[in-house]
Amino acid sequence: MTSILQAQGLDRKYGKRWALRECTVDIPAGHVVGLVGPNGAGKSTLLKLAGGQLEPTAGGITVLGGRPGSTPAQLAKVGFVAQDTPVYAGLTVAEHLQLGARLNPRWDDGMARERIARLGLVPAHRAGKLSGGQRAQLALTLGLAKRPELLILDEPAAALDPLARSEFLQGLMEATVEHKLSVLLSSHLVSDLERVCDYLIVLVDSRVQIAGKTDQLLATHHRLTGPRCDPDRLPADQQVVSARHTERQSTYVVRTDAPIHDPAWTITRLSLEDLVLAYMDKPAAERRRVALEVQG
Numbered sequence: 001m002t003s004i005l006q007a008q009g010l011d012r013k014y015g016k017r018w019a020l021r022e023c024t025v026d027i028p029a030g031h032v033v034g035l036v037g038p039n040g041a042g043k044s045t046l047l048k049l050a051g052g053q054l055e056p057t058a059g060g061i062t063v064l065g066g067r068p069g070s071t072p073a074q075l076a077k078v079g080f081v082a083q084d085t086p087v088y089a090g091l092t093v094a095e096h097l098q099l100g101a102r103l104n105p106r107w108d109d110g111m112a113r114e115r116i117a118r119l120g121l122v123p124a125h126r127a128g129k130l131s132g133g134q135r136a137q138l139a140l141t142l143g144l145a146k147r148p149e150l151l152i153l154d155e156p157a158a159a160l161d162p163l164a165r166s167e168f169l170q171g172l173m174e175a176t177v178e179h180k181l182s183v184l185l186s187s188h189l190v191s192d193l194e195r196v197c198d199y200l201i202v203l204v205d206s207r208v209q210i211a212g213k214t215d216q217l218l219a220t221h222h223r224l225t226g227p228r229c230d231p232d233r234l235p236a237d238q239q240v241v242s243a244r245h246t247e248r249q250s251t252y253v254v255r256t257d258a259p260i261h262d263p264a265w266t267i268t269r270l271s272l273e274d275l276v277l278a279y280m281d282k283p284a285a286e287r288r289r290v291a292l293e294v295q296g
């Protein structure tokens, strides 16, 4: 199966500040990939590297087998909708479609017009007068009508109310099935990702914490609750993702491929949100542990 994005030791710095460090991922085609992480984690940086808007500081990245943004053919294969759903305020909806047709060799004008009509957008209205949700839908339409193989969306639904968000994501899901495209989207809203994504990347502190198919991630991560116990007493095949302790009780999120037989533990399945939160907590927990060691 082809990869939509392969990164090998990918680094990006802004001045002296690292935005992305040692990113190594290989994302297969045919997925809706969710990129999640806290503010400043490096999500937009990774998406811009994939879209060819940024150059790596070190390491390599290929998108659909080519160097991002390197040729007109490569540019035509990738649609990119940036964070603030960019549209031209002074242009009408119809003028956006005309511009799309002029700039994109694979432009699907029938689909663009049908989508605009279905969404109730008026072709003569200027984009600057549209609501945030309508602007996001217009930007998504432009991205889809380009007929890319990969559509990259940076926080596409952030500004939308729950209903508009739901409609937006529904539209995105329908389009991915209809046009067989792969999607890479970032969001803070894990509930949104849970709805649409079947592949997840968690990025925290500029580093990829975990990447994989959501069903496999959920099948291999468990919450263990039981009498207080140190992590070094857990079997070697159980990788600790997060740990919380009270005086008497320990709660671990562990990753393992093997079944867990220890009767001391109550084992619960994780939701995608639990999983994301456990990985978001991991670097902070590591920092807390190092600080305690230094103090001690």
Ligand SMILES: Nc1ncnc2c1ncn2[C@@H]1O[C@H](COP(=O)(O)OP(=O)(O)OP(=O)(O)O)[C@@H](O)[C@H]1O
Residues within 6 Å of the ligand: 014, 015, 017, 018, 019, 037, 038, 039, 040, 041, 042, 043, 044, 045, 046
């Ligand atoms: N143009 C820039 N110049 C300098 N530093 C930048 C620039 N863009 C991003 N950064 C820094 O790089 C880091 C990663 O930023 P990035 O925008 O990739 O994060 P993000 O995960 O997309 O954040 P958010 O969820 O807030 O959009 C942050 O520390 C940010 O301050």
